[in-house]
């Protein structure tokens with residue numbers, strides 16, 4: 426089918442969910458404009474669209490969090506009007522929102538059962554049963570590494586996301602909505618999750634799935650609906666449209682995904698950053714690596730193999746770090762984030778929603794927070810200069826906001842993430858640490874972002890990039906350090922940075938290969 430032309434007919438039969446003519450405005454912003462969306466029983470259905478297309482707003486309407494201004498929702502043949510999330514839940518809708526909603530100081534099991542805890546004969550909460558049920562659920566999914574009794578605050582973002590998903594599943598919903606619920610998960614976890622979703626689907630549960638990772642979507646979903654500017658553009662079978670066609674429908678224009686040419690790196694100059702014997706407890710063991718000016722060094726490996734710890738340790742977030750760090754040949758003490766920033770290191774963190782922004786403050790204030798002192802002299806900032814600077818940053822990262830004076834909270838999730846990036850990019854740092862930077866960002870902006878990373882290297886900065894999208898590592902990096910069990914298992918370089926090599930090294934089967942790709946085991950025979 427031709428993208429953006431024919432509107433595919435929505436489901437003719439009796440779908441589980443049928444939302445028609447849904448409109449929702451915030452002030453002058455039309456988040457949804459007479460949007461249609463329909464999902465069959467026992468179907469995994471992806472909802473796609475650029476940042477700000479209205480996906481999360483639809484999810485909030487379907488989950489009873491927001492009331493639509495107009496439109497009707499039919500669920501299992503019954504017209505429903507949700508007065509709040511509890512009523513949506515009562516109708517069998519369970520949602521994992523973009524913003525995680527866990528209580529950090531409760532245990533995993535307590536979080537999963539919050540509000541519907543199993544009770545003993547005297548009405549007391551049955552902790553033991555709760556934990557054993559959660560254990561059984563985790564074991565069935567092969568996520569034995571999460572302890573039901575662990576506090577959520579101690580878990581990684583990926584594990585917190587898994588807990589959030591299990592919490593939704595424990596309500597045995599008719600309709601499960603995952604709004605970017607898998608963005609922090611590694612490939613293996615996503616696959617396991619989809620194995621589970623297929624089982625649910627076989628039992629008649631419908632799943633609405635929002636993700637910006639195209640490959641993830643194509644592989645596992647039955648149909649896809651594309652939204653653009655708050656409207657339904659098309660609904661297609663997953664195999665019916667090509668990636669390029671889908672992107673075109675999302676953006677209203679053709680975009681070729683390509684990586685900008687890497688910056689030439691001079692091997693003669695001394696390294697910008699040099700680490701030796703960098704260790705953090707048992708999480709990071711004896712990491713030695715170097716980064717040159719103009720270079721992008723990738724970090725790969727299965728989820729949680731020390732990549733995050735390395736970035737955070739470099740940013741001074743851990744105490745008791747052993748080893749030495751040199752910047753431009755001078756030893757630096759990375760004892761706190763402040764010390765790291767003063768040494769010229771910037772980190773774009775993983776959990777950008779909570780770590781990166783002051784949500785009630787305006788878009789403008791959030792962007793200029795970290796650069797005020799550089800924009801003005803003697804502490805005075807010219808308003809005109811500030812606005813011009815913010816305008817440039819918003820354009821560079823295509824931040825979609827009606828005005829820079831709106832609170833950051835009112836932006837769509839992806840646009841909030843862009844704000845965090847904007848905020849850090851202008852800090853004047855020399856070493857940029859990126860923690861999965863394009864997670865949650867739409868394909869059009871990803872492209873702009875690749876340009877931006879390469880742009881930094883052209884200015885002589887060094888970049889360490891941890892990405893869960895292998896294609897980004899292959900397309901952008903000069904070298905990729907594959908991590909396993911807190912160590913650098915292998916460093917790949919140039920043409921040897923391939924999906925197969927990265928995967929093999931991640932799984933430990935690539936050991937023995939050197940950076941030039943010669944298989945030493947074979948050579949020895």
Ligand SMILES: Nc1ncnc2c1ncn2[C@@H]1O[C@H](COP(=O)(O)OP(=O)(O)OP(=O)(O)O)[C@@H](O)[C@H]1O
Pocket residue numbers: 451452454455456474475476477478479480481482483825826834835836837838839840865
């Ligand atoms: N509470 C709000 N106040 C003001 N504007 C809002 C509010 N919620 C959403 N919007 C606006 O509505 C539009 C749609 O946002 P929405 O979050 O639904 O997009 P999205 O498709 O989920 O984007 P993303 O991929 O970035 O998560 C955006 O322009 C956003 O700024």
